[in-house]
Structures are given as structure tokens and as C-alpha cells.
Amino acid sequence: MAKVLMKGNEAVGKAAIEAGCRYFFGYPITPQSEVPEYLSSELPKVGGTFVQAESEVAAINMVYGAAAAGARVLTSSSSPGVALKQEGIGYISNASLPAVIINMMRGGPGLGTIQPGQADYNMAVKGGSNGDYHNVVLAPASVQEAVDMVMEAFDIADMYGTPVIVLADGLIGQMMEPVEFNYVRREGIPEKTWALTGKGKGERHNIKNLVIDPDDCEAWNHEHFEVYERILANEEAWEDYLMEDAEYAFVSYGTASRVVRTAIGYLRAEGYKVGMIRPKTLWPFPQKAFDKWNGQVKKYLDVEMSMGQMVPDVAYACNDKNKVVFHGRTGGNVPTVDEVVAFAKEIMGGDK
Amino acid sequence: MSTFSIIFAGFGGQGTQSMGKILAYAAMLEGKEVSWCPSYGPEMRGGTSNVHVIISDEGIGSPVITKDATCVVALNKPSLDKFAHTVADGGALVINSDLAELEEGQAKAGTRVFNIPANKIATDAFGGSKLANLVMLGAVVYATSPIKVESIDDAFTHVFEGGKAKFIPDNKKAFELGFNCAKELDK
Incomplete structure (x- = not known):
């Protein structure tokens, strides 16, 4: 398929359809309203169903229902809207159901601003709902990667029976880049034998959330964590950018990593041996990347559009909190190349 | 390798986003990497x-x-004031001179300045200033050559699809008027 120039928000909508998603339940919010707008016209054309729910809370519970019925189902929103969905995400997770949630993050907390942000890292990665659970969290840095990750999110969700969050930001939603859609379904995705499709003459299926006996509930939790162990073993993903000779490594994801990439160009031109570990999965956090480079990296320069929510994960991954330094902008601002270059030079001194 | 980075700025409604889109499309069709990153939000309204x-x-x-x-x-003038300083050494500043005037010392030394009376050119040719943005785009392509001139035709056929194809001749003409105006000024 030839490349087309598409807005991130529309491209992720098309990606969902290409991956076989036929159900979307959501509620508009800037800067992601083009996702429901696009799907409202495109889903019916492929026999799908689009519902603009009365609220984000209603929407995520419709997702819960469609997932229980075995559908590939999507919802999308932006930060305060995703905050409203947290209870439902916890329920979907507890019921071991597959669903995909797109968050085109904006500045917060609360209603915040409509400009891009990355301050929902904790909400997505650490879990914004109650109980012991994890979301798989994918972090695209371009429109093409957002497309690829939305497609992959459906496969991962179905593979493990878990919600998958695609954590992008308003800039990726609003910008246009050339994209192509090449969905290839993963091997080994299990059949949804548990789906609530009507008993008929078959077996009775039951999807539930309440596990009232503590021993049963604990065992249930352990089952979830066995799945998480498999996800940790199989799904870490990251990009090493100019790491081969790097003595200093930026750690940055999404839009912030794009700015860092340009900053590295300027720093390399001056002779600094600097690269970047760019997490593509935030949970599981790419521990293997740090195991690979820890020996040669003197400092990790964490750059985010938040007040440093990823810092504890970088410190844990490199096993030395003294190695981690942070620069961030928040509240809807994107760091500039100049400030990232200045931050790096301050840390590196003249160490080339 | 070469990289072209271009900021299009004006009032909402002047066609900044669409002239950027046409250029981005032309470049994509040449097989280049492209990004088109808009300002968004309340500042679009006027x-x-x-x-x-x-x-x-x-x-x-x-x-x-x-x-x-x-x-x-x-x-326009607010855009000139906001972005004039971001031009690289030896870069180009293309100004709609009907709506904005460069002040003394506002452009860095060595900046190639093109004052294009885009509203007047568009009005003389089409009886209105609607296509001033395409006049400006022609000037930009002359000034910086980010794409091959002929690629703009491919972009038009993608951007103006179906019933919108009737707009192609005037857009193409506006583009050429701007291109030639910049070429004249560069002599």
C-alpha cells in the first residue's frame, strides 16, 4: 500500500480498523477528537459500530462489555478523559479481557491544558485503578509508529488477555506524517473460547469481577502475575539510537524523544559521545536495554514532558539512582532543542 | 543528506496549514521523510x-x-515578529509584504528576504486574495527548493481530489505567479 499523509488521530483510527477492530466507544476531547470523528464515519462502512457514549465512564464500560463478548474493541481519549476511565480499566484487567485504550496526552493535572504532555506516565504505567495489576503500555514517537503500535496493541491484548494502552500525546495526534498500513496478525493468538456469545447448546461462560473468598482472590492475582511474567519476558521493546560508543545516554520516549534526537545531532557535531535509549514499551520497561549498556554509560539523561515521572524506573533499571539526571517541561510545553543541548552540556561538562 | 525546515505562519483562515500540507504532500511523493506539525487549539480562531x-x-x-x-x-506582522529570529544563518524569510513589513534589524544578517505582494498578485489575477497562500508557496519553493517544482502538480492531484479538481488550474497559476515573482526579486 502506498504511503499517505495522515493526521495521527485519523491514522490510529484507520490502524484499528485494519487490525480488525469493529467497535469504538468514546467521548470527544481535544486533542484526540479526530479519532472518534474518523471512526464515526469509517466504522459503519466496514460493518462496525461507533457509539459516542454519554461519558467516558459509560464508554469504558461499553468497552468492557464488547471485550467480554469477544470483540476487538477500542476507546480513545486524552488525559482527563482517561482519568475517568480508570475504574473500568481495572475491571477489564481483573476480568483478563483484551481491550485497547489510546491516550493522546495533554498537560495536567485536572482539566489542565489542551497542549501536549507526558504526565500520565504514572497513571498508565503504575496503574490508575485499584488493586494489583499492570497495563501493557506502548509509547509511539511518530505517526507511523502510532499506527504500528495500535495494530500490535490488539494482538498483545488478545495474546495475554489484558488491556493495552497506547500512550501518545497531542502532538502525535495532531501532526501529519506519511504512513502505510501493513497489518500482519501475530502467530499464536489464542481463540476466544471464553467469550460471552450466547450459550445456545454450548457451554456456559461466565466473566466476573467479584472474587469474594480471599484465597480465591489471591490465587486469581497470582494467575494474573504469571501472565505478567510472560509479558515481561517477551514484550520489552526499545530503540538504541547511536548507543555503540555512547558514554552518556538520554532516556526519552514519544514526542520528547524526537526533540532529543535532534539535540543529539547538535551534540554529536561537537564531538560528544551521546546516544539515546528510547523505550517503546513503558510497561514492561525495557530492562534489557539498560543491562546491555549500563557498563559503558556514565549518566542517564532522562528528558520528558512531565516533572520526571519516568525517573524512578530509569533509576531502577540502571540500578544506580546517582546516575540519573532529569530535564523536563510540563503543563503543555515541549522542550526545545536548545534547552536539551544546554542541559546535556551542563551534565557532561567538557567530557567528549 | 539535506533537511528543509519551514515555518508557515499567519492568521487563521489565510491558508497556512493547507500550503504546508501541499508542500508536505509533494515531498512525500518524492519519497522524502516529512512531518507536518500544526499549532492547534484556541489560537486557531482568528x-x-x-x-x-x-x-x-x-x-x-x-x-x-x-x-x-x-x-x-x-x-502577517505578528507571525513575522514571532518567527523571524528562528531563520538559520543564510536562510530565507518570505514575507507577504501587503500585510507585513520587515523592521530594521529584524532579520539576521545574511538572511535572504523575499517581499512578496501576495495579496495584490492574487487579487490582480483572480479578483480576490484567497489564493495569496499559493502565491507565497510558489515563492517559498523558488527561494529554498525543498522539492522539485514539477512535484507540486502531483501534490495538487492528491490534495484536490474528485470534485475539488476544478480548483487545480487557479492554484497552479497562483503558485507560478509567486514562483516567478520571487525569481524576479532575486535577480
Whole structure:
């Protein structure tokens, strides 16, 4: 398929359809309203169903229902809207159901601003709902990667029976880049034998959330964590950018990593041996990347559009909190190349 | 390798986003890496509207341009004031001179300045200033050559699909008038 120039928000909508998603339940919010707008016209054309729910809370519970019925189902929103969905995400997770949630993050907390942000890292990665659970969290840095990750999110969700969050930001939603859609379904995705499709003459299926006996509930939790162990073993993903000779490594994801990439160009031109570990999965956090480079990296320069929510994960991954330094902008601002270059030079001194 | 980074800026409604889109399309059809990154939000309503377009032979880093722009295209005075300083050394500043005037010392030494009376050119040719943005785009392509001139035709056929195809001849003419105006000024 030839490349087309598409807005991130529309491209992720098309990606969902290409991956076989036929159900979307959501509620508009800037800067992601083009996702429901696009799907409202495109889903019916492929026999799908689009519902603009009365609220984000209603929407995520419709997702819960469609997932229980075995559908590939999507919802999308932006930060305060995703905050409203947290209870439902916890329920979907507890019921071991597959669903995909797109968050085109904006500045917060609360209603915040409509400009891009990355301050929902904790909400997505650490879990914004109650109980012991994890979301798989994918972090695209371009429109093409957002497309690829939305497609992959459906496969991962179905593979493990878990919600998958695609954590992008308003800039990726609003910008246009050339994209192509090449969905290839993963091997080994299990059949949804548990789906609530009507008993008929078959077996009775039951999807539930309440596990009232503590021993049963604990065992249930352990089952979830066995799945998480498999996800940790199989799904870490990251990009090493100019790491081969790097003595200093930026750690940055999404839009912030794009700015860092340009900053590295300027720093390399001056002779600094600097690269970047760019997490593509935030949970599981790419521990293997740090195991690979820890020996040669003197400092990790964490750059985010938040007040440093990823810092504890970088410190844990490199096993030395003294190695981690942070620069961030928040509240809807994107760091500039100049400030990232200045931050790096301050840390590196003249160490080339 | 070469990278072109261009800021198009003006009032909402002047066509900044669409001229950026046409250029981005042309570059994509040439097989280049492209990003088109708009300002969004309340500032679109009557305020300043801008879009950052980057065209490159290799992967694009920051889609937001904050320094070393190959070209700044100012469709009005507030945009000129906001972005004139981001032009790279030896870069180009293309100004709609009907709506904005460069002040003494506002452009860095060595900046190639093109004052294009785009509203007048468009009005003389089409009886209205609607296509001033395409006049400006022609001037930009002359000033910085981010794409092959003929690629703009491919972009038009993609951007003006179906029933919109009837708009292609006037858009093409406006583009050529701007291109030739910049060429004259460069003599």
C-alpha cells in the first residue's frame, strides 16, 4: 500500500480498523477528537459500530462489555478523559479481557491544558485503578509508529488477555506524517473460547469481577502475575539510537524523544559521545536495554514532558539512582532543542 | 543528506496549514521523510495559526522547529515578529509584504528576504486574495527548493481530489505567479 499523509488521530483510527477492530466507544476531547470523528464515519462502512457514549465512564464500560463478548474493541481519549476511565480499566484487567485504550496526552493535572504532555506516565504505567495489576503500555514517537503500535496493541491484548494502552500525546495526534498500513496478525493468538456469545447448546461462560473468598482472590492475582511474567519476558521493546560508543545516554520516549534526537545531532557535531535509549514499551520497561549498556554509560539523561515521572524506573533499571539526571517541561510545553543541548552540556561538562 | 525546515505562519483562515500540507504532500511523493506539525487549539480562531513542515532524506527528529529554520513564511506582522529570529544563518524569510513589513534589524544578517505582494498578485489575477497562500508557496519553493517544482502538480492531484479538481488550474497559476515573482526579486 502506498504511503499517505495522515493526521495521527485519523491514522490510529484507520490502524484499528485494519487490525480488525469493529467497535469504538468514546467521548470527544481535544486533542484526540479526530479519532472518534474518523471512526464515526469509517466504522459503519466496514460493518462496525461507533457509539459516542454519554461519558467516558459509560464508554469504558461499553468497552468492557464488547471485550467480554469477544470483540476487538477500542476507546480513545486524552488525559482527563482517561482519568475517568480508570475504574473500568481495572475491571477489564481483573476480568483478563483484551481491550485497547489510546491516550493522546495533554498537560495536567485536572482539566489542565489542551497542549501536549507526558504526565500520565504514572497513571498508565503504575496503574490508575485499584488493586494489583499492570497495563501493557506502548509509547509511539511518530505517526507511523502510532499506527504500528495500535495494530500490535490488539494482538498483545488478545495474546495475554489484558488491556493495552497506547500512550501518545497531542502532538502525535495532531501532526501529519506519511504512513502505510501493513497489518500482519501475530502467530499464536489464542481463540476466544471464553467469550460471552450466547450459550445456545454450548457451554456456559461466565466473566466476573467479584472474587469474594480471599484465597480465591489471591490465587486469581497470582494467575494474573504469571501472565505478567510472560509479558515481561517477551514484550520489552526499545530503540538504541547511536548507543555503540555512547558514554552518556538520554532516556526519552514519544514526542520528547524526537526533540532529543535532534539535540543529539547538535551534540554529536561537537564531538560528544551521546546516544539515546528510547523505550517503546513503558510497561514492561525495557530492562534489557539498560543491562546491555549500563557498563559503558556514565549518566542517564532522562528528558520528558512531565516533572520526571519516568525517573524512578530509569533509576531502577540502571540500578544506580546517582546516575540519573532529569530535564523536563510540563503543563503543555515541549522542550526545545536548545534547552536539551544546554542541559546535556551542563551534565557532561567538557567530557567528549 | 539535506533537511528543509519551514515555518508557515499567519492568521487563521489565510491558508497556512493547507500550503504546508501541499508542500508536505509533494515531498512525500518524492519519497522524502516529512512531518507536518500544526499549532492547534484556541489560537486557531482568528489568532495566529502556524505549521512546521520538515522535509528530509533521513528520519526526522523534533517536528517542532525552534531554531535553524531553512525558511520562515510570514503571512502577517505578528507571525513575522514571532518567527523571524528562528531563520538559520543564510536562510530565507518570505514575507507577504501587503500585510507585513520587515523592521530594521529584524532579520539576521545574511538572511535572504523575499517581499512578496501576495495579496495584490492574487487579487490582480483572480479578483480576490484567497489564493495569496499559493502565491507565497510558489515563492517559498523558488527561494529554498525543498522539492522539485514539477512535484507540486502531483501534490495538487492528491490534495484536490474528485470534485475539488476544478480548483487545480487557479492554484497552479497562483503558485507560478509567486514562483516567478520571487525569481524576479532575486535577480
